[in-house]
Amino acid sequence: MQATDLSVTDLIRQAAGPSLLAIQPTVDHIPTFWISKEKIQTVLRQMKEEIDRPYKMLYDLTAIDERVRLHREGQPDSDFTVVYHLYSFDRNAYLRFKVPLKEKQLFLPTITPLWRSADWYEREAWDLFGVRFEGHPHLVRILMPRTWEGHPLRKDHPSHGTELGLNMPDPKMIEEQEQLQFRPEEWGLKRQSDGTDFIFLNLGPHHPGTHGVLRVVLQLDGEIILDAVPDIGFHHRGQEKIAERQTWHTYLPYTDRVDYLSGVINNLAYLMGVERLAGIEIPPRAQVIRVMMSELYRITNHLVWLGTFAQDVGQLSPVFYAFNDRERAYAITEAVCGARMHPNWFRMGGTAQDLPIGWEPLFRDFLKYLPSRLDEYEGEILKNRIFKGRTKGIGQTTVDEAIEWGMTGPNLRACGLAWDFRKAHPYSGYDRFEFDIPVGKNGDAYDRAAVRIEEMRQSLRIIDQCVRRMPDGPYKAIHPLATPPPKARTMHDIETLIAHFLNVSWGPVIPPGEALGAIEASKGNNGYYLISDGSTTSYRTRIRTPSFPHMQMLPLLCRGRTISDLIAIFGSVDFVLSDVDR
Amino acid sequence: MILRTLIFIVGLLFITLTLAGWLTWVERRLLAVWQDRLGPNRVGPFGTLQALADAIKLFTKEDWVPPFADKSVFVIAPAIILIAVLMSFVIVPFAPGLLLANLNIGLLFFLAMSSLSVYSIVLGGWASNSKYALLGGLRAAAQMITYEVFLGLSVMGPVLLAGSFRLTDIVEAQQELWFVVPQFLGFVLFLIAGVAETRRLPFDLPEAETELAAGFHTEYSGMKFGMFFIGEYLGMILLSAMITTLYLGGWHGPFLPPIVWFLLKSSFFLVLFILLRASLPRPRLDQLMSFGWKVLLPLALANLLATGAVVLMRGG
Numbered sequence: 018m019q020a021t022d023l024s025v026t027d028l029i030r031q032a033a034g035p036s037l038l039a040i041q042p043t044v045d046h047i048p049t050f051w052i053s054k055e056k057i058q059t060v061l062r063q064m065k066e067e068i069d070r071p072y073k074m075l076y077d078l079t080a081i082d083e084r085v086r087l088h089r090e091g092q093p094d095s096d097f098t099v100v101y102h103l104y105s106f107d108r109n110a111y112l113r114f115k116v117p118l119k120e121k122q123l124f125l126p127t128i129t130p131l132w133r134s135a136d137w138y139e140r141e142a143w144d145l146f147g148v149r150f151e152g153h154p155h156l157v158r159i160l161m162p163r164t165w166e167g168h169p170l171r172k173d174h175p176s177h178g179t180e181l182g183l184n185m186p187d188p189k190m191i192e193e194q195e196q197l198q199f200r201p202e203e204w205g206l207k208r209q210s211d212g213t214d215f216i217f218l219n220l221g222p223h224h225p226g227t228h229g230v231l232r233v234v235l236q237l238d239g240e241i242i243l244d245a246v247p248d249i250g251f252h253h254r255g256q257e258k259i260a261e262r263q264t265w266h267t268y269l270p271y272t273d274r275v276d277y278l279s280g281v282i283n284n285l286a287y288l289m290g291v292e293r294l295a296g297i298e299i300p301p302r303a304q305v306i307r308v309m310m311s312e313l314y315r316i317t318n319h320l321v322w323l324g325t326f327a328q329d330v331g332q333l334s335p336v337f338y339a340f341n342d343r344e345r346a347y348a349i350t351e352a353v354c355g356a357r358m359h360p361n362w363f364r365m366g367g368t369a370q371d372l373p374i375g376w377e378p379l380f381r382d383f384l385k386y387l388p389s390r391l392d393e394y395e396g397e398i399l400k401n402r403i404f405k406g407r408t409k410g411i412g413q414t415t416v417d418e419a420i421e422w423g424m425t426g427p428n429l430r431a432c433g434l435a436w437d438f439r440k441a442h443p444y445s446g447y448d449r450f451e452f453d454i455p456v457g458k459n460g461d462a463y464d465r466a467a468v469r470i471e472e473m474r475q476s477l478r479i480i481d482q483c484v485r486r487m488p489d490g491p492y493k494a495i496h497p498l499a500t501p502p503p504k505a506r507t508m509h510d511i512e513t514l515i516a517h518f519l520n521v522s523w524g525p526v527i528p529p530g531e532a533l534g535a536i537e538a539s540k541g542n543n544g545y546y547l548i549s550d551g552s553t554t555s556y557r558t559r560i561r562t563p564s565f566p567h568m569q570m571l572p573l574l575c576r577g578r579t580i581s582d583l584i585a586i587f588g589s590v591d592f593v594l595s596d597v598d599r
Numbered sequence: 600m601i602l603r604t605l606i607f608i609v610g611l612l613f614i615t616l617t618l619a620g621w622l623t624w625v626e627r628r629l630l631a632v633w634q635d636r637l638g639p640n641r642v643g644p645f646g647t648l649q650a651l652a653d654a655i656k657l658f659t660k661e662d663w664v665p666p667f668a669d670k671s672v673f674v675i676a677p678a679i680i681l682i683a684v685l686m687s688f689v690i691v692p693f694a695p696g697l698l699l700a701n702l703n704i705g706l707l708f709f710l711a712m713s714s715l716s717v718y719s720i721v722l723g724g725w726a727s728n729s730k731y732a733l734l735g736g737l738r739a740a741a742q743m744i745t746y747e748v749f750l751g752l753s754v755m756g757p758v759l760l761a762g763s764f765r766l767t768d769i770v771e772a773q774q775e776l777w778f779v780v781p782q783f784l785g786f787v788l789f790l791i792a793g794v795a796e797t798r799r800l801p802f803d804l805p806e807a808e809t810e811l812a813a814g815f816h817t818e819y820s821g822m823k824f825g826m827f828f829i830g831e832y833l834g835m836i837l838l839s840a841m842i843t844t845l846y847l848g849g850w851h852g853p854f855l856p857p858i859v860w861f862l863l864k865s866s867f868f869l870v871l872f873i874l875l876r877a878s879l880p881r882p883r884l885d886q887l888m889s890f891g892w893k894v895l896l897p898l899a900l901a902n903l904l905a906t907g908a909v910v911l912m913r914g915g
Contacts, residue, residue: 216730218730218731218734219730224812225808225809225812226809226810239737240734240737240738240884278689327880328809329809330809330881331800331801331803331807331809331879331880331881332802332878332880332881333634333876333877334630334633334634334877334878337634337635337636338634338635341635397878401879401880403801403880403881403882403886404877404880406882406883407880407881407882407885407886410807515762531791567719579883579885580734580810580811580882580886581804581807581810581881581884583810583811584809
């Protein structure tokens, strides 16, 4: 991350004037400005539209319940804080704005006219914190059921279901089902036009084409989709709330389950934030191991995606081939981490273990095996004429649209923007590896497929470099907060023994601060915005997942298309519902 | 004579239904082979009794009609397809003398029955009173109407060449040369249209699992679903038999007994259909329709014209 850009500070001083309440230093060096709520719209508009090299993407929008936070030196008084993360592709930089709110006046103006992608983020902040966004077109709960009482991410809301006494008597069940009834008028959809009654098709939450518990209500004229309203939250497990309950260390297994197809990549995103807060330097060997495993998991993710995508457009066989190949990758991860989908293998300061004896041939064989299979897939799927017919020109987006809606990862690259956070913001030593960024041209379902297949090849290239250039040395940093500390040393010096005992039994105490750890996950930019209040647990963990904005784009991609196209678009975008709902 | 016919009818029913059931196992095993997996191999030797186990399961399931469905139509619909397809077997000449009814309009009877079976799908989709089933039914109606047009047109080639609608005549006319040679285009058209008629991948749009859950039979379960299912496999067998009869010289072939030749040729097509399913993606409805109307129909017409011209020239 680059140091606070002076000119940005000046620009914001100009734009906000006295409404600039404070400038907050953060561990991640992302310029952070406190703006009063009256002025936030204006400032954001300037940042997006008026300045040179603008911040075009709304990377994230969330809130913090500050009421019981102890370490707030230099920050304006605030009960709830709304946080905006912007990203500029021209500057290759993040920008953070914070708006302080009092509990009595928990509202601020919406920014939905400015970024259409703010819609869901604001609904989420309303749902989980009770912050009202004035002027939002349809501010209703998004993740929790509509009948929910209270706002779960508030500090006074219990974390466990047992504390709530959750039960479902019949009248309650009837009420719950009632609220699931779709009312088109609520979403500004008409039930009929002149002479035509529209069908409202409830696709999901259980449907073979939705890849999980997702519900999309389609407004249909025949088979043509006029509009779509995704209804998410069925896979919501309160990951962000759980993070406030688990220690920094014991939260790691939960991250595996955010995007359950990408395994250790989730660990990495989380650790990027934690290690930044803790100030841990990662030894080179651990970095390379991390890169190697992340790329392996990127391949497993893409293989699942490839197989299911082909199945979505009606091809029955590739899914079996892809899963077989994925099984070979899992044979490696089993040897290395002892686990498959939920490896929970990276640790604060490095990895859980060193690579096992005889790891090299495993990787070498895989490197030899997969390329020819990828060629086969290309011939079998991408070159198939029916497949082309089903995917070319379907679900098309432009780069501008993609940025406007917060699209990242392979989907953004398919539009033609060669943007990869592994190159743009190198982390974990990615700058030391050679690889290309595959790009598409048309931003349609076909290009998304082509980009991902090429990405697997690039991942293989990176793994190959890792295997050839694996450095020697420790796999875990020597640092009091590296958890658990290197076991061998605990038997030699009392300091490590104490650190081991405390960090494992109680949990490591991370110094107070705020940091964003954002990486190029398999589906796009996955960021953990972590706030430590100097305790064993996180004060606030915000998980920015790529699937969330991608899902929000869905209506845009499928309007005017048929149900068949919708399924092809679903398949091409590559989302995981656990990643959407968290 | 009547007794013999009766025995033949019962035997034919028994054999076709058993074959259809067994074909589900064959398909699953073959798909498994092509997809690097095992398939059902537990029930009986090599899993051959899987179909029986499935049948027992389907028969013992609750016979459920959704409360929102149009009950009588819902119940009748799956029976239509089964009856229509089974009726068609009446005219299939398995071997010389081995057929039930040597109708002089044999081929027309086949076309009529295959048109009837469309009603089953459309009514099933309609009577289910569910949106997925309705969409599946609509797709089926559109697809069937389109593909039936040149299903009919493409079989006119053999009819012209043989000068008869009677299937035995058509087979006899292929003594010297199978019609697949002079009627290659017609053969391909008939094959495509036939797969579309049996609604199998790549033409399974009416049920398109990933899109419409199960399409027209979304609401069906138990044996009523089983009837659609068996109807589809019977349709496959019938189609293979018809292709064999119309284009591959039916029972003709050297050395082996006629019935063996007939079965061999038919099995080849059954395996081909399964292979198609293992390899091809599914086009979209509008692509399917435009392919039908804009490509296949003109081809079928051209084929008919050319064949007619040749027959006229030779006759005159």
